Amino acid sequence: MDVPPDGGYGWVVVGAIFWNNAHHWGLVSSYGVFLAYFLSHSHFTEATSLDYAFIGGLSASQALLMAPFASVINRRYGLKVAMSLGVLLETAALLGASFSTKIWQLYLSQGVCFGWGLGLQYVSTIPIIPQWFAKRRSLAAGLAAAGSGTGGLIYSLGVNAMLTRFGYGWTYRILAIVQCVVNGVCLMIIRDRNKMTGTKTFNLKFADVVKRPELWLFWGWSFLSVMGFMVIWYSLSDFARSLGLTSHQGSIVAAIMNLGTIIGRSGTGYVSDILGRMNTASFATFVTGVLCLVLWTLARSYAATLCFAFFGGLVFGTFWMAVAPLATEVVGLRYLPSCLTITWVICVIPATFGEAIGLKLRTQGDREYLHVQLFTGFMYIGASICVFFLRMWKLSTNENMTSQPTSTVADSKDAAITSVEECREGSSIKTWIKVTKV
Template sequence: MSDGIASNVANDPREKHDDAGHPVDVVISSAEAPPSPPPDGRYGWVCVLACFCVNAFTWGVVASYGVYLSYYLSHALYPSATSISYAFIGGLNFSIAMLLAPIITIFARQYNTRVTMILGSLLLTSGFISASFATKIWHLYLSQGVLVGAGVGFVSIPCIAILPQWFDKRRSLAGGISSAGSGIGGLIFSFATQAMIDNISLAWSLRITGIVVGIMNLVAAMTIRNRNKAIKPPQRGFDLKLLRRYDVLLLLAWAFVSMLGYITLLYSLSDFARSIGLNANQASAITAFLNLGTAIGRPMIGVVSDRYGRMEVAGFITFFCGVTCFAIWLPAKSYGVTIFFAIVVGAILGVFWMTVGPIAVEVAGLVELPSLLSLSWLSIVLPTTFSEVIALKLRRPGSGHEYLYPQIFAGLSYFVASGCMLELRRVKRKHKRHGNNP
């Protein structure tokens, strides 16, 4: 038996011996030790709940901007403002959050996730409350645009890399449940915002929203917990070396082009409803139903992604988004058909947000996840800023089909994006067969 033990020790590649042949202890540095595998649950489910809350009270609130946009477009509140001015505000909610992503990643590394999220909660609250006192359009740019966008980024960006640290086999399911929060938040705030505007005022709607989102995100910040000590991610703002890889460029192209369709759909539906003769309450209900679809569809897509493949499902659903734009939205002329479209497309239009984390892990690995996510956020700055601006410029008021060109624009964007994802799937499968990386 002792001979067998000696043989095992001698064959152990980690064992070191001195000149006399005696074994000596070897200290494996933390840099050499492999990352601790995700536990696939445990406290991770608490983090799922916290991320659900974050999504509800950041992206969910932002998703209801369509109600504000419809109100701004139908009321001359600021003499110098145009429809394009109001479109920029919603775009800034996304683009500022994404533009600050590398800085937020570094900030989270220096001051930890909790401090970063608390700062974001304060920025969100100050953005909405200061918007309630705006008297000029540039006041809205800085408050409801820049400040709210920065708050969304500081709260939500640190959370996106946390769930993949806790889950492996159930990674897409956890992400789907978490991202469903944006649908629930959007559903609540779409109805609540319109009700507050009608019964109280626009100013108090903004103030109450600011107070509620600030409190709820502070609760989430105190609850969430990362596994950075076990994973030891570099948490670089972004790693430019990743841009030399074809698979990374395909992922970023999918992100960029799909956002052109996503923002157009998210913000245009409420005003589209008014363009076909629906009233203000019906228009806000359309935005609410879109968010209802989001809440229902995202967990289901998470389950399907875990079973049939994240890239496969992301590519198919991106393509199907384009199909619905042409098959359902284009001929929609009634309240009922528009509601049906809102629910269907709401379940699938945000496939990027559900799958980008798990797909990024498959492309670059868990350790490089923060860097690749930062590059993903930067890649969607331009489309999130200008998509709705383009959509509003493409409108044809008084033509009888005002949103024809925005509808075509959204549908084609999803078709092109699906091609990028399916090409990424082909590349990864090819390299997997050959046993190497791009």
């Protein structure tokens, strides 16, 4: 069995994926600023608020829908070809959006085409981290995922300034040039280890694993987490507007949320390697729900909104950091690409309709976003229940494995129930953590 090097060139790969995430997920994150801008201007006279919400959702959902196609391209032509196509599509999408005068043109460019480019890059890179890391897998995944927050922080402030000065046309063109250059450099640096690990883009034997209830718990957590995530991600800038704040203050709110994401994703990854990936994911998901139901519903001022944006940013995007490490724990490294491919397809629905549902739940009057806040909070609470039961399954699996002969345990690992590192115990952790670390 190939052993991940847990370092070396792997850290270079992490850095490249970090900046790659910054220049596509960061751009998607900045759409919250575009959304607030379009809602307060009449550049597309035939468009409704629901149109703008669907465009933002399409960028994310089309990226996830591209998962099977990205897998096929990776298998036949390799990682570099898939990512190169992604960069070209993103560049074309942003240039197309810059010349859009009708809302359907923005649908096709910013929504569909950009989503395809994003999907080809993101889906291609997400299985790479587990190939390079075992003991530090969650830390590496967290650092790479923090690129999304970094890009969101940069672009949330930059996009608002450019929209004010140049309008949406030249803003899109500048973004097209920047992402093309940076992502082009990143794809030249990124390297996978598929040949060394024996990992396949899609394993037909995965059909035998699909029947397991723990996998459906994992997918339930994924579905509900993405639904809640999309609402918060795109709504905070407009929520600031609903409180009477300016567009500049709304961009600051989005930037603070992304600052929290930078700290939260890398910090959550570090903690996951110590306390267990399922423990951390369960706790972070539940805390996000509580923050939505308590702190966000009470946010009635600029300062309170900034407070929620920061603390919510620490934990609300845990899914994107934890999805690959948790999938590895559930199905093993051998079936990881197959599991993630189906996970992305399942998440297409919440990614597409999450923000549209959020905007439709808005009401008139003093508490315009109250129903949105409650809906989002309960989505995360439901997700935390799924991962809690998944954690219970993992504990029972570990107990069964420790009671089996060594050869049987090895066979179970080879069958992709767990990886070598998932069954180890850290000698520096307290006994309680040792027992419950999953």
